[in-house]
Amino acid sequence: xxxxxxxxxxxxxxxxxxxxxxxxxxxxxxxYYLFWYKQPPSGELVFLIxxxxxxxxxxxxxxxxxxxxxxxxxxNFTITASxxxxxxxxxxxxxxxxxxxxxxxxGTKLSVKP
Amino acid sequence: GxxxxxxxxxxxxKSGTSVKIECRSLDFQATTMFWYRQFPKQSLMLxxxxxEGSKATYEQGVEKDKFLINHASLTLSTLTVTSAHPEDSxxxxxxxxxxxxxxxxxxxxxxxxxxxxx
Numbered sequence: 001x002x003x004x005x006x007x008x009x010x011x012x013x014x015x016x017x018x019x020x021x022x023x024x025x026x027x028x029x030x031x032y033y034l035f036w037y038k039q040p041p042s043g044e045l046v047f048l049i050x051x052x053x054x055x056x057x058x059x060x061x062x063x064x065x066x067x068x069x070x071x072x073x074x075x076n077f078t079i080t081a082s083x084x085x086x087x088x089x090x091x092x093x094x095x096x097x098x099x100x101x102x103x104x105x106x107g108t109k110l111s112v113k114p
Numbered sequence: 115g116x117x118x119x120x121x122x123x124x125x126x127x128k129s130g131t132s133v134k135i136e137c138r139s140l141d142f143q144a145t146t147m148f149w150y151r152q153f154p155k156q157s158l159m160l161x162x163x164x165x166e167g168s169k170a171t172y173e174q175g176v177e178k179d180k181f182l183i184n185h186a187s188l189t190l191s192t193l194t195v196t197s198a199h200p201e202d203s204x205x206x207x208x209x210x211x212x213x214x215x216x217x218x219x220x221x222x223x224x225x226x227x228x229x230x231x232x
Contacts (some may be wrong), residue, residue: 035221043152043205043226050221091157095221100211101148102221105159 002027002096006105013082014113021077021108023092029053033095034075035102036066040088048090049077082112117141118207120224127198127231135193135227137208143188144210149181152205152226161206164191199230203230 005028013019025034036048049059051068059066063080079086089109093102117140127133137147145166150158162172162183170183180202182194195202205228209223 019140043207043228045207045223045226047221093221100146101150101160101163102158102209102211103160104158 002029002103003099004092004094004103004105006090006092006108008105008108009106010111012111012113015084016081017112018080019082019110019112021079021090021092021110023075023077023105025073025075025092026096027073027094027096029096034068035091035093035095037079037089037091037093038088039107045091048077055106067098079110082110084112084114086110087112118190118208118210118222120225120227122227123225124228125230127229129199129231130197132194132196133229135195135206135208135229137193137224139189139210142163142210144191145188146210147185147220148209148211149183149191149193150207154204158182158207162193164193164208165209166191195229198229200231203229203231 005024007022009077032053038046038048041060056068065078067076087106091107092105095102119138119140121136125133147164149161152158160173161176162170164170164183164185166185166188171194172178180196185191205226207226208224209221
């Protein structure tokens with residue numbers, strides 16, 4: 001079965017702290033894709049990154065970085081020097097549903113306090 | 115990237131009435147669209163897969179007679195919540211991932227519709 005686990009339900013940090021959001025996935029596919037989305041209170045999903053299973057290079061985009069480790073089936077997301085605007089719910093997702101849909105984790109609510 | 119336009123963005127309706135949510139692909143043809151539902155403080159769960167020109171497929175536990183899906187053209191999929199009840203209050207969002215292949219670098223989502231049934 002395909003599954004995405006985000007064990008952290010809520011995280012609260014103070015501005016400028018670094019924070020890592022964990023994501024563990026399960027799949028039997030050899031080719032798969034992983035995503036991270038940000039969902040602010042408005043509800044709209046904001047795409048952050050997509051990673052395919054053949055590319056294990058870590059990625060950095062500004063204050064955001066991602067650590068993909070196939071050996072542990074993890075795709076963790078780190079925000080460096082967090083800001084209040086980073087407050088949102090973050091979803092990790094796996095492309096691999098039987099019909100081509102995404103399978104989402106339960107999400108991690110990040111609160112960044114000033 | 116591809117644009118998926120969904121509306122309305124929010125709607126309040128009375129219990130027992132029906133609500134239609136539209137999802138349009140603006141710059142591509144979508145043979146398949148996905149409809150997700152998100153209850154407050156929960157994750158997005160796939161409700162159904164909308165297939166152009168054929169019947170939608172529904173996930174287990176989703177009532178097909180209650181959530182009517184129409185995908186009559188390659189650019190429009192609609193979800194109608196019939197005889198809505200307060201427990202149908204949720205955030206509904208459509209998505210396209212190019213069927214069995216991802217086009218471009220991401221899956222594309224509509225803006226979502228927040229439905230409140232009173």
